[in-house]
Amino acid sequence: MTKLYIAALGLLGLASPALAQDARFEFGTGSESITTRRACGAMEVLAAQLAADPAQAQRMAAIEAHAQRVLSNPALARTAAGTVIIPVVVHVLYNTAAQNISDAQVQSQIDVLNEDFRKLNADASKTPTQFAGLAADANVQFVLAKRDPSGAATTGVIHKQTKTASWSTNDAVKNSKRGGDNAWDASKYLNLWACNLGQGLLGYAQFPGGAASTDGVVILYSAFGSRAKYAAGTYTTTYDLGRTATHEVGHWLNLRHIWGDASCGNDQVADTPTQQTSNYGCPVFPHVTCSNSGDMSMNYMDYTDDQCMYMFSTGQSARMNALFATGGARTGLLTSLGGTAPRAATTLATAYPNPASDVLNLSLPTGADVARATVRVYDLAGHEMKQVGYNGQGQVRVGSLPRGLYYLTVGTGADVVRQRFEKE
Template sequence: MKKTIYAMALACLGLGASLTAEAQQVRQCSTMENLAAQIAADPALAQRLASIEGQTQQFINSPVAKRTTAVVTIPVVVHVLYNTAAQNISDAQIQSQITVLNEDFSKTNADASKTPAAFAGLAANANIQFVLAKRTPAGTATTGIERKSTTKTSWGTDDAMKKASLGGLDAWDATKYLNLWVCNLSGGVLGYAQFPGGAAATDGVVILTSAFGRGGSASAPFNLGRTGTHEVGHWLNLRHIWGDASCGNDLVSDTPTQQTQNYSCPTFPKVTCSNGPNGDMFMNYMDYTDDACMYMFSNGQSSRMNALFATGGARAGLVTSTGGTAPGGTTPTTPTYCASKGTSTAYEWIDLVQLGSISRTSGANAGYYDGTALGTTVTAGTAQTISYSAGYASTAYTEYWKVYIDYNQNGVFTDAGELVASRSAASASTLTSTFTVPATAKTGKTRLRIVMSDASATTSCGSYSYGETEDYSITISGGTARQSGATAEAAYRIFPNPATDVLNIEVPASINASAVSVKVLDVRGAEMKQVTFDGNLLNVGQLAKGVYMLRIADGQQVTHQRFVKE
């Protein structure tokens, strides 16, 4: 365990560049060199970094940090600078990078199961998600992607690509968006990021074209999107795991001290700095291993990132950003759903799912399978039969099955009627469940989730011991007109937010106030019974400090809004 410190190890900032020439291509990140240059140009930055570190340590040492934080969804704008056709990467390659970030920051990446047992208990779901921006800072619609042809054949690490005056593309409001620049970096550099506290005009992450996302121009061994994960980790205030010094300090308490960066794919355990028997956490995203050999953040790193979104945090503005919501109140095409995953599929897994045109047989998928590219259409008001079965390594253990459909398309499965099937069986035979799609289900594409677990208490969210979760798309036809969650939520105004003792809920004139019911849920989805709702006042004084979800039902719609209790 490393000693946590408050001061920045500024004397060590230059060590990240001291890479020896190797026969194979190795990871090079210039984040620390860029930081050193920024501090040299702006001496006040060192004090801002120290203040951010103080707030971070205060958060980590408070009870709030010991609670699971609410999911924060960050709008992303991707600035593509290209000199050749290959550098003008496709929308699909850009989306693949967003997908990788969402997997890695929620611990739903398929290779998370490779984490050694010695570190498995430290692997974290950081509860951070990403979506391409739907709204520009000026309020107009956008795809979240900007493209610009350039005569420059390569770019350095001096932030020129972030300035239109130098041939690049200017940053969007850094308090509301994550800016990603994709371009041809020189000198073998895969990417670099700006830590919180730097200038807004240059805030964001830069990634080499051939190290961005999966597929397309992405080139092995950096073809799985992990350069993006690594650099966004820096942007969220994480240091290199070796602390950029021999046996250095990365300011995280649960990452082992290690001598220096690791390259390629080391063999576990690799012991350095007397950190035996488990050795280096070289599979951590903040090391320098190949994309295929990094697959975890630690709990301590997660807390460090989450501190940025707490009250007074350096990136707290992202919590309330509307950049991911399209103009006119429509929500992003696909809501961000909570992660759900089995820790182990060594003994049982889902091997069959059939519903309409969805028909998939499979082996184990590391605890989670994203089948949202597969889908079927059902009509509101009709009865449907879903078939499913378990695969077993040997013994047919008792499995608890739960099937959910997000009928109102609000991004959660906890609303009434959305658990459409629930049963248990110790059988490898095909099982069936019949359900009726409500006539009130919203027309349009939504999410179907099927969870098979050895624990009866498993719900639609979170990790569990043995079993598997699979997600699919389902399109509702003939239902009610699709009303966006953002439009519905906009009808209810809540203030002040953050709140100390009382939260005001302004009920729209079109709603019968006597029909309104309010629940407060914590980040696990558990109802907070100690709050009281009287008229339009919600007494939250008894709640612990933290982030909560407000659930408002009025007989016509169910809406959700996030609020902070100070």
């Protein structure tokens, strides 16, 4: 074990007994578990990843060093104006019909994320006076993907039936060969998996710096979404307002548990009070520990019930946004087209006959000027076939082409359409 690995364990609180999350659960019918106390597996997963891949500690140390540079020098912060738009793909893995949550329930979760990360949640008004000035808009917004990694249109929700009755934190849910569903490009999308988690877990996340193939957040299907926004869904009482995803996406954006996963630990955020350990249920403020003036138990990164967590701090917002500054670990999301719908296919032009031996005839929409159409032909390697001639009257002479497959592009100024054809 290298010194760097040991340092990373200390930095992330893994060197303490707090690694073992305090989960309480009962088993219901079949393989379903009923959670009676919030439990997050993010730190357990991180410990396993660091043990399996010591190089991850180095990557995470570099991400932390970058965050500290950005936080200490405002000139290094993200300069682009506007909100960070994060395309989201949700992989719904189900073994029973109840686990196959609807797209409406999925959308209710996206709505909660957008309220919580933009400080648009109605319960933000409950923030104690002591912390009211610290409650922050993280300037991050989420949208279900409109195009997949290949450029095709998508709803951003994948429903996949699986033979697996219950999932653990071993990331099998993220692997199609193990019964799960593979992640989309993690540099362009936030991957969320909704499934039947076992061990009483509500969810777990991967911190920046982990492997791309497992990057994302896993959430118990019945803690995914909000009963308040979509009452017809399937929910677990107490964890039915969508705050599990808010908590776990906070980890995905480089936030630690607010107590630092150690007794009076350090969460790497200056404006969150040091507190002794996690809070559960709905604590009465102030709950004083570690000589503070009251735990920030209503912070999304504590362990309280959904109805009793409702704020990120200014420092947490700055830490998350450091990921999007130049050189940040999640800057790829800034240029992702995943949230933009692809242009719909048009009938701008068609060419016939196909296959063709000598002439391709163009069929253009009514009103299109065939004389001004731009026509080019390329082979499958992308090389333009200069020997092809267009007569300006809707005919493309292809007789000089060798036999094979080609692409024809036709543009009229408003759009360009590509069609494949065969030369006989």
